[in-house]
Amino acid sequence: MLVLLPPSESKWAGPARGAPVDLGALHRPELSAAREQVLDALVAVSARPDAPALLGAGAGLAEVVRANTTLRTRPAAPAARVYTGVLHDALDLPSLPAAAARRVLVVSALWGVLGPRDRVPGYRLSMGTDLPGVGPLAAFWRPHLAAVLQPSGLVVDCRSAAYAAAWVPDAATAARTVAVRVLRDGRVVSHAAKHTRGLLARHLLTRTGRPPRTPAALLDAAVEAFGAKLLEPVRRGAPWTLEVEAP
Known part of the structure; x- marks a missing residue:
């Protein structure tokens, strides 16, 4: 079983001391050249006065965006600690x-894909960005991730729509891929969906x-802790869907 997650918009900036990111040491080092391309473009864009607008960040995040210019030199930390959003808090990757x-x-929009123990600095970049010098990031990453993500077992897909567009399983993989949809009283929810996906992922990863x-x-496995039902693929080559009721 492989659990695919989105990153979080909120991130820990990282420790005050320590070694910077080593692209060759990250999961799937074959992605190093693509990571270099996105990293170079992000550093350049983040130094521009219009960087917040280009990166889809509000004016109040100008300092966070400016910190992207130091991504190559800032101390790195395990991704499990860097991602601090609702889903990741519920999952509690460090534990x-x-x-x-x-x-x-x-x-990840910047790194392509990371393992929890990969060491990276905090950054600001979302997959929905059309990054100058690279283009729409989901389209950029799609062929790169298709080449390196070829899971042989069950895939539990907890990604949001923007990140799901960066890796689309082929027909054979889709037959054992399950996208997680969260409902409350029969309606799709957003904020509660992140929390519930985190809880579900933790249950699946830690159950006996x-x-x-x-x-x-x-x-x-899901109904051990949640109200859930399984929906068959809507068309040939599409993944399954697990509908989970938000607690």
């Missing part, structure tokens, strides 16, 4: 056992017994 953490990947290997087994 996961090592074996469970190896089943988690975070899809073997990890689920099929969509049906995933449903059985």
Whole structure:
């Protein structure tokens, strides 16, 4: 089982001391050249006076955006600590056992994909950005991630729509990929969805017994802690959908 996560908009800036990011040491070092391209473009854009607007950030985040200019030199920290949003708080990546953490990947607009223990600095960049010098980031990352993300088992997809566009499973992988949709009283929710996806991911990664290997087994595992139902693919080559009721 592989759990795919989005990053969080809110991030810890990182420690005051320590080594900077080493692109070659990150998960899937084959992505280093693509990471260099996005990193160079982001550093250049972040030095511009119109950087907040170009990166889709409000004026109040000007200092956060400006900090992107120091991404190559700022001390790095494990991604499990850098991501601090609602989903990641509910999942609590730093406390996961090592074996469970190896089943988690975070899809990132800057790094492509990260493991929880990959060391990176905090940054400001979302997948919906049309980054000058690179272009729309989901389209940029799609062929790169397709080449390196070829999971052989069940995929539990907890990504938001923007990040889901950066990696689309092929037909064979889609047959064992389950996208998680969160409802409350029959309606799709947003903020509660992030929290519920985090809780679901933690349950799946820390429960006793073997990890689920099929969509049906995933449903059985989910209903141990949540109200849930499994929906078949809407078309051939599309993933399954697990509808989870927000607690």
